[in-house]
Amino acid sequence: MTQSLSHTSNLLEQSTPDDTWDNADLIIAYLKLLKVDYIFGVPGGAIEPLYNAIARNQKTNGPKIIVARHESGAAFMAEGYARETGKLGVCCATTGPGTTNLLTGVASAYADNVPMLVITAQTPLPKFGKNALQESSCTAIDTVGIFRYCTTYNTLVSHSEQINTKLVAAIMSAFRLPNGPSHLSIPSDILRQKASELPALNPSQLVNNVTFTDNIAISTLVDMLSNSQRIALFLGRDCGKAIKAIIEFAELTNAAITTGPAAKRWVDCFHPQYYGVFGFAGHESAENALLDDAVDTIVAIGAQISELGTNGWSESLLSKKLVHIDEIQEHFSRTPMAKHHLCGDLQVIFQQLNNDIKQGIKWGKTWKSPMSSKQHFLEKKAICGPQIKLNLPTSCYSDALPLKPQRVVTEFAKHIPAEYRLHFDAGNIWAWFTHYHHSSNTLGHYHIAMGFGSMGWAIGAAVGNCIGSGKPSVCFTGDGSYLMAGQEITVALQHNLPVVYVVFNDSALGMVKHGQKLGGAEQIGYALPIINYAKIADAMGIEGIQVRTIDELMAIDWQRLGDKKGPTMIDLTIDPSEVPPMGQRVKGLANQSATPGG
Numbered sequence: 001m002t003q004s005l006s007h008t009s010n011l012l013e014q015s016t017p018d019d020t021w022d023n024a025d026l027i028i029a030y031l032k033l034l035k036v037d038y039i040f041g042v043p044g045g046a047i048e049p050l051y052n053a054i055a056r057n058q059k060t061n062g063p064k065i066i067v068a069r070h071e072s073g074a075a076f077m078a079e080g081y082a083r084e085t086g087k088l089g090v091c092c093a094t095t096g097p098g099t100t101n102l103l104t105g106v107a108s109a110y111a112d113n114v115p116m117l118v119i120t121a122q123t124p125l126p127k128f129g130k131n132a133l134q135e136s137s138c139t140a141i142d143t144v145g146i147f148r149y150c151t152t153y154n155t156l157v158s159h160s161e162q163i164n165t166k167l168v169a170a171i172m173s174a175f176r177l178p179n180g181p182s183h184l185s186i187p188s189d190i191l192r193q194k195a196s197e198l199p200a201l202n203p204s205q206l207v208n209n210v211t212f213t214d215n216i217a218i219s220t221l222v223d224m225l226s227n228s229q230r231i232a233l234f235l236g237r238d239c240g241k242a243i244k245a246i247i248e249f250a251e252l253t254n255a256a257i258t259t260g261p262a263a264k265r266w267v268d269c270f271h272p273q274y275y276g277v278f279g280f281a282g283h284e285s286a287e288n289a290l291l292d293d294a295v296d297t298i299v300a301i302g303a304q305i306s307e308l309g310t311n312g313w314s315e316s317l318l319s320k321k322l323v324h325i326d327e328i329q330e331h332f333s334r335t336p337m338a339k340h341h342l343c344g345d346l347q348v349i350f351q352q353l354n355n356d357i358k359q360g361i362k363w364g365k366t367w368k369s370p371m372s373s374k375q376h377f378l379e380k381k382a383i384c385g386p387q388i389k390l391n392l393p394t395s396c397y398s399d400a401l402p403l404k405p406q407r408v409v410t411e412f413a414k415h416i417p418a419e420y421r422l423h424f425d426a427g428n429i430w431a432w433f434t435h436y437h438h439s440s441n442t443l444g445h446y447h448i449a450m451g452f453g454s455m456g457w458a459i460g461a462a463v464g465n466c467i468g469s470g471k472p473s474v475c476f477t478g479d480g481s482y483l484m485a486g487q488e489i490t491v492a493l494q495h496n497l498p499v500v501y502v503v504f505n506d507s508a509l510g511m512v513k514h515g516q517k518l519g520g521a522e523q524i525g526y527a528l529p530i531i532n533y534a535k536i537a538d539a540m541g542i543e544g545i546q547v548r549t550i551d552e553l554m555a556i557d558w559q560r561l562g563d564k565k566g567p568t569m570i571d572l573t574i575d576p577s578e579v580p581p582m583g584q585r586v587k588g589l590a591n592q593s594a595t596p597g598g
């Protein structure tokens with residue numbers, strides 16, 4: 001996660017404490033220093049002091065509050081905001097149920113390593129242990145205990161004097177690799193107490209929080225590469241910041257490029273060396289590129305080595321041919337079979353590697369092209385006007401009704417303008433877009449949360465992203481997820497945000513239904529009622545569009561929807577019988593005798 005922060009002493013001056021300055025003001029002063037413009041949450045009695053401080057600080061450019069409909073939505077919004085801006089995502093909740101509602105969203109940010117500050121109100125100190133309303137102290141429903149396993153830093157602020165130190169620790173911990181959420185549980189009486197100190201953080205120090213680079217390991221790798229004949233790459237989620245240098249490396253070494261599902265956002269799918277996604281709902285061509293006997297070195301870069309990213313830790317990737325390059329040492333614990341580990345800043349490593357390789361090329365070193373006898377995985381067939389005609393499966397060109405998800409996704413890839421930020425919810429959406437969404441947009445505007453995999457993530461994240469980017473965003477979600485978390489659309493309504501919701505309507509928890517079928521399990525618990533989501537939107541004063549036919553699909557005016565001040569709901573009926581390309585995942589689950597599904 002990158003960020004651009006500068007030391008802003010003028011903000012400190014604007015925030016000089018006076019008689020009314022309390023600890024909640026101190027928190028806001030830190031957020032101003034970090035140039036955080038928004039806090040996401042749901043109010044309640046115990047967190048009121050923070051809301052009061054937010055209100056007081058509006059005159060001095062303090063962060064604004066965005067009130068979500070559910071606290072998990074607030075956390076997803078904070079995640080969407082952080083992913084887009086590189087700043088800290090901040091969310092807050094009141095004691096008890098407010099805080100427990102926040103949990104799934106915080107866990108999601110933890111699993112996907114998104115920097116976040118989570119502030120929850122705690123029972124006032126004098127009421128600890130007395131069965132107070134919504135008591136969240138250590139002898140009740142202990143919210144610090146509950147957050148223990150999904151935060152990088154997690155503490156109760158038990159004395160006013162701790163707040164400065166703990167805020168600094170929380171912020172720095174959120175930005176330390178691997179990034180993640182920090183949680184401060186602050187009793188409401190401490191939030192109200194007079195603050196005695198100024199913020200003690202120089203924000204420019206945060207950007208210095210980088211990994212050291214192992215120069216000896218770089219030299220070893222250069223030797224290995226000079227003895228290698230054919231290379232394949234596997235790009236993981238975290239290679240965004242160095243993607244230009246990595247692609248240059250691929251081009252210099254003629255390496256086949258494959259990505260995990262979350263990393264396809266960094267790569268031009270039409271790049272001649274791209275072989276597609278390896279991992280959940282990926283492409284056979286990517287697997288073949290890694291399995292190619294002539295490949296002697298597979299380089300995994302910025303890859304967590306998660307289940308979905310590796311087809312269930314498949315040996316096609318995790319073999320003795322592997323070299324693993326990463327900024328996070330912990331990731332190496334999942335590649336003990338690798339012939340080489342290289343830890344460090346990816347940008348520094350690939351600049352160095354590229355310089356050395358250019359020298360090698362000058363001396364006559366070459367690498368063989370990837371699977372030269374095979375065509376590109378999208379196999380360009382012919383040029384039809386400005387559009388490249390791709391040899392995609394026939395379902396991608398089908399006019400049949402109900403609409404085929406493959407056709408719908410193919411059209412979306414062609415027609416949604418590049419400035420849109422795309423968000424994909426858990427469910428079959430993951431599979432359809434991973435497999436069939438081919439775009440040359442390498443701007444990283446393709447967001448998927450495959451760590452915790454919560455339904456409803458995209459519904460909130462699309463709002464937070466739109467707030468952070470000022471650009472239109474789109475949320476692709478299933479009807480089950482929308483029924484679970486869809487009321488957040490009204491946040492986009494309230495704040496005039498151009499967020500387009502596309503509900504893939506199959507009247508089912510589709511991934512569960514197809515997972516059960518593919519795994520030969522009993523068919524149970526997946527059915528949903530027939531609902532017209534465009535009509536629900538209509539009742540909320542939101543433009544609702546029904547898409548049932550090809551003509552209606554092609555008539556969606558993405559430019560207009562993106563220029564609009566407010567959300568749109570597209571209710572898209574898809575063919576519920578189409579089987580998503582997730583066979584590998586089902587096989588993996590079947591081997592572990594678990595129930596298929598996300």
Ligand SMILES: Cc1ncc(C[n+]2csc(CCOP(=O)(O)OP(=O)(O)O)c2C)c(N)n1
Nearest residue numbers: 427428429455478479480481509510511598
């Ligand atoms: C909060 C949560 N509950 C349950 C699951 C398990 N799960 C994964 S996908 C899925 C079904 C999603 O259905 P829907 O949103 O309609 O999308 P579809 O699969 O039909 O595209 C379920 C229940 C989950 N991932 N997250």
